[in-house]
């Protein structure tokens with residue numbers, strides 16, 4: 001059956017359970033949705049493909065914000081993408097993606113890609129990397145006992161999210177790539193269903209307090225019992241560590257790295273420039289695996305470029321091409337620095353020619369335009385424009401995402 005008989009439409013709240021089932025089957029995970037998932041679902045932001053009465057494809061977006069260099073902006077958080085196996089390779093995803101991108105009210109879309117080969121064709125590009133740490137505690141120990149080590153405590157009680165949320169917002173003002181969370185999403189993040197623990201302990205929530213008693217850092221972790229021939233070798237799974245103060249950062253890591261009976265710490269969301277490297281005895285022994293995290297796609301080039309800030313002054317005319325979103329084609333005059341930015345359509349001669357993918361991949365400041373120029377994807381018409389623009393697009397703090405959505 002060809003995809004011409006397949007119809008796209010916006011979802012309704014009643015589609016939720018079927019969409020969830022379709023996505024779970026496509027991703028091959030066993031999960032039933034909860035009332036909370038139904039509340040988080042934004043039907044008006046989900047597209048479905050139907051073949052007669054059968055739902056055969058879906059792509060959802062969540063309304064969230066994202067930190068970018070120098071700002072926090074609205075970004076369509078794309079998720080739940082799947083096509084029924086009987087209907088694949090007939091262009092359904094292409095139709096869903098094109099429509100979703102054209103209709104997005106935000107100036108950019110962001111996603112995690114389970115399969116890296118899929119999204120480049122739609123103008124998405126990997127824009128942030130994440131580092132997975134596996135820390136052997138017999139080789140890697142903290143240098144010193146930090147000053148605030150005695151101000152780490154466990155947090156229990158009802159208002160946990162309210163205490164942690166301001167710290168995530170503060171992190172957004174410091175590091176690009178961090179997604180904001182509504183109350184519902186905080187609720188989801190802190191859910192701790194026994195069936196999701198994979199044999200690990202219930203989640204422990206640690207906080208660090210400053211000298212006045214205010215919470216200035218938190219860590220979410222679990223332990224998993226393990227015995228090696230030579231003795232206890234428990235695993236610590238660090239899910240999230242957010243600290244807005246150096247003492248809190250140091251103290252929370254110290255706690256995690258010195259837990260009794262533990263042989264290993266796993267942490268999947270470290271940044272490329274994770275400061276932990278400075279705090280341990282043997283950074284070379286941190287086993288680090290580099291992966292892609294966020295893929296970015298600018299849906300409105302001039303608005304997106306005006307929304308972020310730049311590491312150094314830039315004044316450049318960019319000639320942009322975009323196969324999917326017509327209004328992104330053309331020339332844009334970008335003037336910006338670390339404090340303000342404008343980006344207007346122009347007829348002036350271009351300094352650089354490139355496509356929306358290169359602008360998307362460099363948008364969070366974690367990749368250089370020079371990398372794309374090296375494979376011919378950026379053409380420099382004005383000598384010096386590449387280096388000036390590439391420098392301005394970088395950012396001193398590497399982008400990282402601390403959750404998969």
Ligand SMILES: CC(C)(COP(=O)(O)OP(=O)(O)OC[C@H]1O[C@@H](n2cnc3c(N)ncnc32)[C@H](O)[C@@H]1OP(=O)(O)O)[C@@H](O)C(=O)NCCC(=O)NCCS
Pocket residue numbers: 026027081082083084087088089090091092093094095112113114115117118121
């Ligand atoms: C990935 C998926 C959504 C693609 O849906 P689809 O309707 O088959 O995709 P399309 O027919 O529109 O394919 C568009 C293009 O992408 C390519 N493509 C599709 N899925 C691909 C995959 N998994 N790997 C590599 N290329 C893929 C197609 O070959 C096609 O290429 P072409 O334009 O050169 O002809 C679907 O295969 C699926 O549900 N997979 C399992 C779930 C999943 O991976 N979801 C993504 C989570 S991030």
